[in-house]
Amino acid sequence: MATTAVLRPQLRTSYRQERSALASRAGRTRLAVVAGLFLALPYLVGDYSLDLVNLVAVAAVASIGVNILTGYAGQLSVGHAAFAAVGAYGAVNLVGRAGLPLWAAVVVAALIAGCASLVFGLVAVRIRGLYLAIATLAAQFVIVWVLNHWEWVTGGTQVAASIPAERIGPIDTGTVQGRYYLIVGFLLICVVFAANLLRSRCGRAFVAIRDHSLAAAGSGISVFRYTLLAFFVSSCYAGLAGALFAVNAGAITPEFFPLSLSISYIAMIIIGGVGTIAGGIWGAAFVTLLPVFLRDGLPVLGIELTSELVANLQLVLFGAAILVFLVAEPGGLVQLARRLRDRVARWPYRTPAPDAYLLDGNERGSR
Amino acid sequence: MNVLPQLLLNGVILGALYALISVGFVLVVKGSGVINLAQGELVLLGGYVTAWLLGERGLPAVVAVPAAMLLMAAAGLVVERVVVRPLENQSMLALLMATLALATILQGLVPIIFGSEPRSIPSPFNAAPVSVAGLQVPRVNVWSMGIALAFIALVAVFFATTRYGLAMRAASDHRLAAQSLGIRIRRVNAIAWAIAGAAAAFGGFAWGSVLGVDAGLALVGIFVFPVVILGGIDSLAGVVVGGLVVGIAESLATWYVDPLVGGGFGLVAPLLLLIVVLLVRPYGLFGRHEIGRV
Amino acid sequence: MTALELDHVQASYGSLAPTLRDVSLTVADGEVVAVLGPNGAGKTTMLRAVSGLLAGERGRVTHGDLRFAGRSIRGLDPGMIVRRGIVQVLEGRQVFRHLTVEQNLLAGGHTAGSLRSARAAAREMFELFPALAALRRSKADNLSGGEQQLLAVARALMARPRLLILDEPSLGLAPIRAREIFALVARVNRERGVTILLVEQNARAALALADRAYVLEAGTVVLAGTPAELRADPRVSAAYLGVAGENAYREMDGRPIGESPTYRSPTFR
Numbered sequence: 001m002a003t004t005a006v007l008r009p010q011l012r013t014s015y016r017q018e019r020s021a022l023a024s025r026a027g028r029t030r031l032a033v034v035a036g037l038f039l040a041l042p043y044l045v046g047d048y049s050l051d052l053v054n055l056v057a058v059a060a061v062a063s064i065g066v067n068i069l070t071g072y073a074g075q076l077s078v079g080h081a082a083f084a085a086v087g088a089y090g091a092v093n094l095v096g097r098a099g100l101p102l103w104a105a106v107v108v109a110a111l112i113a114g115c116a117s118l119v120f121g122l123v124a125v126r127i128r129g130l131y132l133a134i135a136t137l138a139a140q141f142v143i144v145w146v147l148n149h150w151e152w153v154t155g156g157t158q159v160a161a162s163i164p165a166e167r168i169g170p171i172d173t174g175t176v177q178g179r180y181y182l183i184v185g186f187l188l189i190c191v192v193f194a195a196n197l198l199r200s201r202c203g204r205a206f207v208a209i210r211d212h213s214l215a216a217a218g219s220g221i222s223v224f225r226y227t228l229l230a231f232f233v234s235s236c237y238a239g240l241a242g243a244l245f246a247v248n249a250g251a252i253t254p255e256f257f258p259l260s261l262s263i264s265y266i267a268m269i270i271i272g273g274v275g276t277i278a279g280g281i282w283g284a285a286f287v288t289l290l291p292v293f294l295r296d297g298l299p300v301l302g303i304e305l306t307s308e309l310v311a312n313l314q315l316v317l318f319g320a321a322i323l324v325f326l327v328a329e330p331g332g333l334v335q336l337a338r339r340l341r342d343r344v345a346r347w348p349y350r351t352p353a354p355d356a357y358l359l360d361g362n363e364r365g366s367r
Numbered sequence: 368m369n370v371l372p373q374l375l376l377n378g379v380i381l382g383a384l385y386a387l388i389s390v391g392f393v394l395v396v397k398g399s400g401v402i403n404l405a406q407g408e409l410v411l412l413g414g415y416v417t418a419w420l421l422g423e424r425g426l427p428a429v430v431a432v433p434a435a436m437l438l439m440a441a442a443g444l445v446v447e448r449v450v451v452r453p454l455e456n457q458s459m460l461a462l463l464m465a466t467l468a469l470a471t472i473l474q475g476l477v478p479i480i481f482g483s484e485p486r487s488i489p490s491p492f493n494a495a496p497v498s499v500a501g502l503q504v505p506r507v508n509v510w511s512m513g514i515a516l517a518f519i520a521l522v523a524v525f526f527a528t529t530r531y532g533l534a535m536r537a538a539s540d541h542r543l544a545a546q547s548l549g550i551r552i553r554r555v556n557a558i559a560w561a562i563a564g565a566a567a568a569f570g571g572f573a574w575g576s577v578l579g580v581d582a583g584l585a586l587v588g589i590f591v592f593p594v595v596i597l598g599g600i601d602s603l604a605g606v607v608v609g610g611l612v613v614g615i616a617e618s619l620a621t622w623y624v625d626p627l628v629g630g631g632f633g634l635v636a637p638l639l640l641l642i643v644v645l646l647v648r649p650y651g652l653f654g655r656h657e658i659g660r661v
Numbered sequence: 662m663t664a665l666e667l668d669h670v671q672a673s674y675g676s677l678a679p680t681l682r683d684v685s686l687t688v689a690d691g692e693v694v695a696v697l698g699p700n701g702a703g704k705t706t707m708l709r710a711v712s713g714l715l716a717g718e719r720g721r722v723t724h725g726d727l728r729f730a731g732r733s734i735r736g737l738d739p740g741m742i743v744r745r746g747i748v749q750v751l752e753g754r755q756v757f758r759h760l761t762v763e764q765n766l767l768a769g770g771h772t773a774g775s776l777r778s779a780r781a782a783a784r785e786m787f788e789l790f791p792a793l794a795a796l797r798r799s800k801a802d803n804l805s806g807g808e809q810q811l812l813a814v815a816r817a818l819m820a821r822p823r824l825l826i827l828d829e830p831s832l833g834l835a836p837i838r839a840r841e842i843f844a845l846v847a848r849v850n851r852e853r854g855v856t857i858l859l860v861e862q863n864a865r866a867a868l869a870l871a872d873r874a875y876v877l878e879a880g881t882v883v884l885a886g887t888p889a890e891l892r893a894d895p896r897v898s899a900a901y902l903g904v905a906g907e908n909a910y911r912e913m914d915g916r917p918i919g920e921s922p923t924y925r926s927p928t929f930r
Contacts, residue, residue, distance in 0.1 A: 076463055078404070123645045130402055130600075133463060134592045135645055137404075138638040141589065145635045149628055260474075263467050270464060308483065315475025322468035326461055327453040456717055530776045533760075537768035540757040546714060547751055549743025549772040549820055 038184060042177040050176050052292065057180075057187040058244045059284035063268035064194050064277055065237020070266070071275030072198055073230035074210030075129065079120065079136030080238040081261035082143035085254060087113040087239025088246040089153050092161045102166045102173060106186070106243040113239020114232045116143070121231040126224060132231070140259050147254040154254060162251040173247055183244050187281075190237060194277050197233065206230050238265075260315075267318050270325050273332030282333045290317065373502050374618045380508045382614025384573050387515035388587060389594040389606045390522055391566035396601050397526070398535040398559025400542070401451055402459065404466040407588015408473035409446075409564065413439045413571025414580040415477055418486040432572055436565040443564025447557045455552075474585065485581035488572060511573040516607075518569060522562065523603050531558055539601065586634070590617075593637035596644050613637045663731070664690045664824055664856045665711065665747070670725035672703075672710045674718055680706045682880040683725070688824065693850050693857040695871035697864050697891075697901055703880040704860040705752055708828050711858075712749045713739040729824065743772055746823035752860075753832060754809045756816070758802035762793055765801050765812055769819030779819065786815045807838030814845060824856045825849065831863050839863065843870055864901035868892060876901075 042050055062084060069075050090109030094100045100108065117139070124135035147154050154161055165174030172178040197203055205226045208216035217223050246252050268287045273279020294310045294317075305313070329336050392406045403409075416438050420431035450465050496503045526532040531554075538545040538555045546552055571580070574587050593613045598605025620636035665688040673679040681703045688694045698704050709715050710722050713734070727735045734742055757765050766786055770779030787794035793815055796804060801812060810830060817825060827846065831839035843866050850857050861867035868874055868888040876884035876897065884891065891897045 070460070074460060076460055078467070120642065123642050129459065130463070131596075131645055133402075133404075134596060135642060137589070137592060138641050142635055142638050142642075145631055148631070260471070263471055266464060266467060267471075309479065312475040312479050315471050316479070317475075319468040319470070319472030319475065322471070323450060323453075323465060326457075326465055326468070330457075330461070456719060528776070530771065530779070533764060533768055533776070534771050536760060536764070537757050537771075540759050541755055543714060543717060544751055544755040544757065545768065546717070546739040547712060547743075547749045547755075548769050548816065549740045549748070550768065551738070551740040 034188070038188065041184075042180055047176045050180050052289065054176065054179055054183050054248050056281075056285045056288045057183045058241050058248055059265075059268065059288050060281045061187055061190050061244060062238050062241035062265050063272065063280040063284045064190055065234040065241065066265045067269045067274065067277065067280040068194060068198070068206070068237065069230050069234035070269060071273075071279070072203060072206040072210060073227055073234075074206075075125075075227060075231065076133040076266070077136040077231070077234065078133055078259065078262045078266070079117075079139035079143070080235070080265050081257040081259065082140045083113045083117050083235040083238040084242030084245065084261070085143060085147055085257035086116045087242030088252050088257070089147060089161065089242075090239065091243035091246050092163050092252070093153060095163055095166075096161075101168065102163075102247065103168055103182070106240065106247065109243040110236045110240035113242065114236035117235030117238075118228070118232060121228055121235075125228045125231060132227075136262075137259075140262055144254050144257060161246075161253070163246050165250075179248055183248060186240065186244060190240065191277055191281075194237075198277070202226065202229065264318065267322050269332070270322050270330075271332055273334030274330065276332075276334050279332045279334040286321075286333065287318065290314065370622065372500075374622050375615060376499065376502050376504060378615030378618030379611060380504065380512045380614070381617060382611035383512040383515045383607075384570070384577070384610075385587070385590050385594050385613050386519060386606045386610025387566065387573060388570035389591045389598075389610060390519050390603065391563035391570065392591045392595060393601060393603060393606050394522065394559050394566065395563045396595075397539045398562075399447070399451060399556035400459075400539055401462050401466065401556075402600075403469075403563070404463060405470035405473060405588070406563075406567065406591050407585040408470045408477075409439070409442070409567035410570045410574060410587055411580075411582070411585040412442065412473055412477055413564075413568035414488070414575035414584050415481045415486070415571070417568060417572040418488050418575055418580045419481065421489055422486060432569065435568040435572065439564035439568035439571075440561040441564070443560035443562070443567075444557055446564070447553075447560035451556060451560065452553060455556075470585075474582070478582065483582065485579050486575075487579050488575040490576055507576050511576060514569070515573060518566065519603065519607060522566075525562075526603065531555065535559060589634065590637055593641040593644075596641050599650060613640070616640055662690045664688050664692070664729065665858065666728040667707070667711070668726045668728065670707070670710060670722060670727060672706055672715060672720060672722045674706075674715075674720040679723065680720070680880055681710065684877070684880070684882055685725075686875055686882060686885075688856055688858050691850070691854060691856055692872045693846070693859065693870055695867035695874040695888075696858070696860045696877055697862075697867060697874060697897075698860075698877035699900075701879075702877045704877055705828055706880075707877065708749060708826050708858070708860060711742075711826060712747060713737055713742045714749070740772075743820055743822075746821075747826065748817045748820045748822035748824075749826040750810075750813045750817045750828065750830060752828035754806070754813045756801040756804070756809050756812050759800065761798050761800055762804070762812055763797040765816050766793075766819050769816035772820050782819050782821070786819060789818075790815050806834050807841065810834060810838070810842050811845070814842070814849070818849065818853075818855075822855055824858060827857065827859045827861075829860055829862060831861060831866065839866065846870060864897075868902075 041053070045053075062080060066077065066080055069077055087109045090112040091105045094105035094108055095102060098105075120135045120139040121132070124132040165172065167173075168182065171181045173182055198206070205216070205221045208219065208221055209223050209226055213223050242257070245256070249256070264287050268283030269280055270283070271286050272281065272283020291310075291314050294314055295307075298305060298310075325332055388406060388410050391409065392403055395401050395403045413435060417431060417435040420426050420435050421428060424431070426434065446469060450469050451462070454461050454465055490507045495506060497506050497509050499509070526536060534545065534550045535555050535558065537548075538550055538552055542552060570587075571584065574584060578584060590613060594606060594609040596609070597612055598607070598609030616636050617633045621633035624632045624636070667684055667686040670681055670684045671679050672681040684703075684707060686694075686696075696704055696707070706715070706720065709720070711727060711734075715721055722735055726733055729742075729745055729747055732745075734745060734747070737745075757768060760768065763783060766783040767776065767779045770782045773779045773782060787797065790811060792808065793812060796808065801809065804812060814827070814830070830842045830846065834842065846857060846859065847870055849855050859867060859871065868891060871888055873885070873887055874891055875882050876891070884894065884897065892902065
């Protein structure tokens with residue numbers, strides 16, 4: 001985790017300062033800017049753009065979750081789309097059958113998704129790594145199959161389950177502005193929660209396990225418990241994203257949550273930046289907006305492609321982007337931006353490139 | 368009439384074909400230590416290449432299938448060069464993600480190259496079913512099974528008796544030690560991927576003859592995981608046993624359970640089996656311990 | 662004639678400070694050369710730089726040249742270096758645990774070109790090491806530490822090295838097994854004419870075996886000479902041989918070897 005400290009060292013003299021999120025004036029200013037922007041954005045942009053913001057925010061919730069698991073705890077899940085599906089159907093049923101208010105339904109649905117993931121996580125977390133990846137692959141197919149066949153929950157394969165619009169105080173989820181406040185509000189809560197979690201004892205345990213699980217175990221960290229915790233929290237995020245997706249889309253079917261969605265969550269964190277919260281958001285924006293660009297941007301440039309070709313091209317571009325980032329900039333867009341900014345700041349001097357530190361050499365032998 | 372023998376026989380045939388595509392996966396694990404999540408997509412590509420050579424080019428099967436295997440071996444080399452080698456000193460996690468990226472690329476690229484219409488692989492065999500101990504089986508299935516098992520045997524012989532087979536085992540056991548003895552890791556990796564490509568071509572041919580060739584063919588790649596988890600992720604013998612168990616499980620589940628739950632249980636049953644195996648014997652029946660430690 | 666020559670070599674891992682700084686060293690044909698030094702001095706890094714094995718750890722040689730038999734080997738891949746005649750026995754033995762003793766040897770003979778010639782070489786090794794012949798079908802994992810080290814040396818000899826590099830061959834072995842390994846190394850040098858470059862913590866044994874020795878500290882050569890010269894040096898005897906008394910040690914305070922911060926090495930304490 002050296003990079004964050006390499007270029008902008010901050011002297012902290014107490015543990016309390018170290019833990020504090022708002023230690024600096026810059027931090028407080030940034031918070032004020034974010035809060036102001038959050039409240040004002042619906043008045044600044046049109047419905048279409050706001051709808052895109054909503055889509056990005058939903059994806060960002062999921063990718064922050066995936067980043068907790070992959071970027072911090074060093075585990076891979078290819079089943080997060082299925083956990084999102086559990087969250088989505090959880091919310092639909094909690095609102096429709098249990099009559100919970102929307103905000104509560106969304107939160108409870110997230111927890112349900114986390115619990116559902118434990119069914120698979122408990123099996124595989126013991127051995128972690130590859131086996132967790134494979135267990136989540138199984139989860140992806142088993143859960144989607146169950147949803148397809150459990151009509152009581154999903155209303156069967158032929159109908160889309162829907163979630164009615166609702167008023168929460170001044171927010172009306174029937175409007176894109178109302179959904180914006182709900183979804184982005186949850187995103188902000190997620191960001192704060194993740195930042196706190198990762199700055200605390202838990203976050204350090206995750207990183208310790210990622211970098212050397214044996215050494216972590218030797219330091220008294222329960223590898224099993226913390227890996228499972230990371231998996232649970234991460235799946236809750238996915239579930240929340242699913243629930244918010246259902247709110248945003250209004251109606252859902254299990255086909256909205258295929259394996260390729262799980263993979264695109266992974267693409268998001270690699271492209272945005274593994275092991276940073278901001279990376280999850282940037283990656284979500286990139287992966288969500290690329291198809292929009294291909295669909296709407298290319299015709300403007302005079303390139304006309306069939307929608308099928310666009311869809312396939314999109315897959316190729318995603319895959320290629322993952323590869324290029326893995327090889328050339330494992331820190332993702334966030335690291336790229338940081339590098340550029342430092343280069344500009346130090347111009348005409350050249351900055352020494354910080355080492356790529358992520359995904360690198362977990363538990364290889366000593367030299 | 369008692370359907371059980373017929374179901375078991377179908378399961379055995381399915382199992383041999385699962386074993387066939389899993390061999391490519393195991394080879395790559397043994398040879399280059401990479402967990403390839405794109406095996407199904409390689410099979411998809413192999414299926415299209417074979418269908419193209421057989422159907423559009425109109426080559427006879429004895430020419431087309433080996434030619435497809437050669438082309439796919441070349442594709443394997445490209446994958447090794449473009450996906451694996453740039454990440455050779457990275458963690459297993461990075462390589463896992465890279466193979467996911469490969470899967471995504473192939474899913475997009477294959478329809479761009481070959482179009483998305485389903486194709487059929489014209490069967491080179493007589494359509495009349497074979498009768499085995501009173502049970503009727505399509506001739507193409509019997510042939511596919513036979514050739515699949517022969518291919519696996521060939522790979523096993525390669526590992527046991529050739530210089531590069533031994534080098535691959537050494538390299539997967541201890542990379543640095545293998546390097547220190549002059550074993551060229553990159554060449555070993557390349558050979559593993561080339562053979563895996565050839566296996567995928569053959570898998571595409573065998574599966575394509577049974578299922579037809581379309582985007583759904585990549586789904587057979589999912590079955591690789593129950594097979595190798597059951598058999599042990601780096602064991603050739605395990606692949607055969609795991610394949611048979613998964614094939615039979617699918618065959619039985621489809622017949623007995625599907626009517627109760629409404630279809631699709633054939634895919635889910637092997638995955639549930641996988642979960643159970645992870646619970647009780649995570650390293651499989653024949654596997655080694657260390658691979659689980661990422 | 663000079664076999665191996667390191668000419669002002671600097672090497673580092675990633676973008677960290679160099680692990681080797683300006684190391685120069687020669688090994689003549691037929692010689693046994695020992696390298697002593699505390700943990701972290703860069704001994705293993707130096708040996709891996711010679712064998713081209715740094716890349717796997719993101720390390721590389723940044724300055725200087727390495728020559729073998731007069732030709733540069735800097736930047737060659739490990740396979741090429743083995744084919745030139747340099748083979749290394751890695752620290753901690755590192756046998757192929759899941760292969761049998763015989764398969765280990767055959768893998769060592771990879772550069773022989775064909776499995777048949779490797780088999781012939783393996784037969785020769787079994788004659789040379791009857792202890793291994795008895796174990797030929799055992800999994801290497803089941804061998805004792807001493808047997809594994811024997812196997813590691815035999816496996817390296819399979820590649821017919823002109824220069825054999827050994828990285829701490831006595832590591833983790835009982836003293837009697839360590840003596841056997843040193844005797845074996847001496848025999849390999851004497852009978853087969855293999856040049857030896859040896860890194861060893863057991864300075865006494867290494868100096869007994871070597872024709873010349875170097876002391877490496879903090880990534881640089883601080884002393885070089887014949888075993889007799891080094892033994893006579895109070896700094897070496899204090900830090901590596903453990904013979905100096907309390908007074909001798911105190912006497913040396915303020916007289917560091919080179920610039921080494923690790924002079925008061927844990928070897929002595």
